[in-house]
Amino acid sequence: MDPVDSPDQDKLSYEELSRLCAELQDRVTRGISTQQQLISIKNELDEELNRFKIIQDFSKEGLFQDSIEGFAMVATEYFIQAFQQPHCLFAEYRDDGALQVIGQFGFNHSVIPCVLPLTSGDLPEREGFLLGEHPAFKTKLAFLQLEDALVAPMYRPDNSFYGLVVAGQQKADQRFYDPINPKDRHAFTVMATKASYLMYNFRTNELLKQEIKERRRMELMLEAKANDLLRSNAELEQFAYVVSHDLKAPLRNVQGFADLLRRDQSGISPASREYINMIWEEVKRFSDIIDALLRYARVSTSSIQDMKEVDFQQLVYKIEGQLSLTLQQRKAQLQYHNLPTIQANYRQMQQLLQNLIINAIKFTPEGRMPFIHLEAEPTQNGYRFAVKDNGIGLRSADQKRIFGLFQRADREQQFEGNGLGLSICKKIVEQHKGKIWVESVGPGEGSTFFFTLPYRQAEE
């Protein structure tokens, strides 16, 4: 049809065209909002991805907190960041059954109690939920003034209730904050689970740290006490040494004059002579005690530099020679063989063995032939020496006591001695990182003195 001939039809076509054009434009503009919706969906996915990145960061930072308060602060801040809510609260279920608030963000401090008035039984769901969906529970938390919130209980690895985390918004916040998206429940539960594991680890580590700290404190205390004892021992020894040394000179003078009086018999009555003899005897005894004390004090002044290889077989042979007169007088028998060679202070070893052998002879009753047997047996860390005698023996109550200063088993003092010999022995052995003890079946049954010495002396 020729359009020139049909103007009405032309007009209709133009109107139709305009309508179609407007419809097309409408479709295009409406497409814009559809496009926008697609972007919103993509953004939601971006946000979800970002949220899991935040949870990952929280896992890292949550591990390195020094205190539970620090941990709770970090936790609330990460929950705020992950769920874009203005308020967050973190509570821990204590052993005494209280749900204690350990961290909060964005709340007025005065409205938050230290302990939440809740029990695990009040929780309406086991996983994350929306506060707004549970009016009864919302009423229990009314003091928080939250319009809505994400709430998630936390559990320990053994599934026991461990606490609660709440993140939400008050009425005033709704001006700028979007309503809580119910879809966030799942991510909130995931983050709460992460938080509970971190908190559990923190608490466990905290207990361990406390225990280690307490042990260390005790160790330091013991160390300090040991140091104090060592210092006071050293001071005492120094004091004993100085006193003994200074007493020795005047005593020597007294002894000298007493000796002169003993030799000069003229004009002295028999009674006076007896007195002079008694003075002389007592001075000698006193001198012997001072000598022993000096020996005792000198033991600790020997240092590691004095250590050398000591052939015990040779050493005992030498002592046997030195004591030959005594041994002969008492008809004593000294037996020893295959004694080892080990590192020790020669002079002190001589003193130690001499003391033990002399004691064995001394504490064998007159009329009994002393029999002394020496042997050494290798052990895991060194040698165990034994000096066995057939002397008066020891009651079990005396077996430890006799190593103390001025302690004697012979209370009636039938046998000569000053109660220092075994103290010196003990000190020598301990100086060599060894131990000394005595075993005896009982009085009259003889004794065996044992002492140990390590193969080598550790360098100080």
Add this chain to the structure above:
Amino acid sequence: MLNFYSASNGQVNSKKAIQQCLTAALGEAPPSTFQDKMLIVVHCTIGHDFEEIIAGAREICPQAELVGCTCAGVIGKEGANESMRALGMMAVVPGGAQQYHVTSCDNIRGHNSYEEARKMALELKATQADINMIQFLASGIDIAADRAIEGIESVFGADMPIFGGTSSDNMRAISSYQLADGKVLERGAIMIGYSDPTLTIEMGVHHGSVPIGQPFSVTRSEGNRVIKIEGEAAWPYLMSKLDLPADTHPGPCIPVAGMAELLPDGFREPYDNDHILRVIVKVDEDGSFYMPVDCPQGTRLWIVERDEELIFAGLDRMMERLTARIGGREVAAVFHTDCAARGRAMFDAIVKDEIIENMQQPLTKGTPLPWLGMYGFGEFTRLKGKNLFHNYTTSIYALIRQ
């Protein structure tokens, strides 16, 4: 000579956020700088506690003057952050004499935009400082931005470069806040006059949208209030065209309800577009809405759609032109305003990061150049020697050391 230091972060604790930013930014300056007099320009998102920001800054920089505004997101040299608690700051530290002056006003609206802006400009003028550029950060809810520009120009003349933007909330278009003089203002404005003779400014502006279909005609208006389009209540008419309910709040519509207006001939080439865009952030109950500039009866408005190709290519061309103008001169710092809709509302994370990278890289060239940007409701950017207000753009303000 003014020195610039910037930082941004997503720390949720407001006090910690500003203090960490200041520590990070001023970490590059001598340690005594913390005690110096300085200006701190802050952009932060709406979830932050503004009082805490002020207190936090005072604690570690007691002599600092803090100004700032809310936005939908911050852009720093660290990248963009549009969370509810993001913060960016630029510390402006004078080497000697104070070469900045600040003034502010509370409650700037469409009807008083000229007067309030003029009053603030007069206060700056009264300082007798030789101000050579003005940073203007105003509420973006219902300001008449063109009238505000006129107010400033009535004091300093049309040659005074004005840069900055309008503050926003998180795109809800409910309110915006400003920080000035230790106080928090609502729907206020801040004006900073810089008087460092060693500094000049180069700007770049660009949007990547194209009009679609036929334009609508404004059939009734009063100033920046558009009452009727094609004889119908303006907002319901526009919503019907977008297939959205008539009572839709303007906030969520920002990404889709932009309006284009034809640019005068001489501006089209430097703008790389024939149209300038307008955002609508306030609607009255009678269905009228507010444009950020006067909208006389007979104005033709287009609905627009973004063109991803144009967004990227146009941005590259803008940066090429900007870097060509800067030449070999030193860039001391960059301020940056971007439309809130150009953030996550319009782009996914990957595209958004790519856009930011494409605008930062040509200027920073891999160096930590001080950079403070925000996603707001509008941008004040000079174009062809004229101060203009824009929407939906990326606007870059490079401070150049002469």
